[in-house]
Amino acid sequence: MSVPDRDQLYQRLTKAGLRATQQRLGILEALLTLPGHPTAEQVFRSVRPANxxxxxxxxxxxxxxxxxxxxxxxxxDADGTRRRYDTDCTNHHHLVCQDTQEIIDYCDPKLDQLLQEFFASRGFEHFQPHSFSLHITGVRK
Incomplete structure (x- = not known):
C-alpha cells in the first residue's frame, strides 16, 4: 500500500474535521506506514525521530x-490489555492470536449474512444491527 503524500494526509484530516497539525500529519503517516495494527507506543516510536x-x-x-x-x-489485543489501531474502517472482523498477539483482518460476507439472519430471527424490538465486527481469539496453527 502506498502512503498518501502530505497534501492527501492534510485533506484527510481536514475532511474529518480535524486540524492538520504537523504532529497529527506525522502520526497519520506513521499509522499508514506501520504494518498490522500498531499500538500507540509503536506509533510514538515511529514519529519521535522527526518530532x-x-x-x-x-x-x-x-x-x-x-x-x-x-x-x-x-x-x-488477545487479552484486552493493549489498544491497537486499524486504518481499515470498512466492516470486517479480527482474528487474534493469543501466542503472538498478531491481529489478522478477516472479511466474510457469508458470515455477515448469517449474523444478520440470526439477529432478525431473534426479534430484537429495539435494536437493528447494521454492521458486525467480531473479535475472534485463538492460536495460529
Whole structure:
C-alpha cells in the first residue's frame, strides 16, 4: 500500500474535521506506514525521530481524535490489555492470536449474512444491527 503524500494526509484530516497539525500529519503517516495494527507506543516510536518533542500523551490524544472522527478503529489485543489501531474502517472482523498477539483482518460476507439472519430471527424490538465486527481469539496453527 502506498502512503498518501502530505497534501492527501492534510485533506484527510481536514475532511474529518480535524486540524492538520504537523504532529497529527506525522502520526497519520506513521499509522499508514506501520504494518498490522500498531499500538500507540509503536506509533510514538515511529514519529519521535522527526518530532523529538512529541509526547506519548499527544500520540494517544491524536489517536483518540482519529477514532472519534472515523479515521481509525480501535482494536483490543488477545487479552484486552493493549489498544491497537486499524486504518481499515470498512466492516470486517479480527482474528487474534493469543501466542503472538498478531491481529489478522478477516472479511466474510457469508458470515455477515448469517449474523444478520440470526439477529432478525431473534426479534430484537429495539435494536437493528447494521454492521458486525467480531473479535475472534485463538492460536495460529
Amino acid at each position: 523529538p518533542t512529541i509526547s506519548l500523551g499527544t500520540v494517544y490524544k491524536a489517536l483518540d481524535s482519529f477514532v472519534a472522527a472515523g479515521l481509525l478503529k480501535r482494536v483490543a
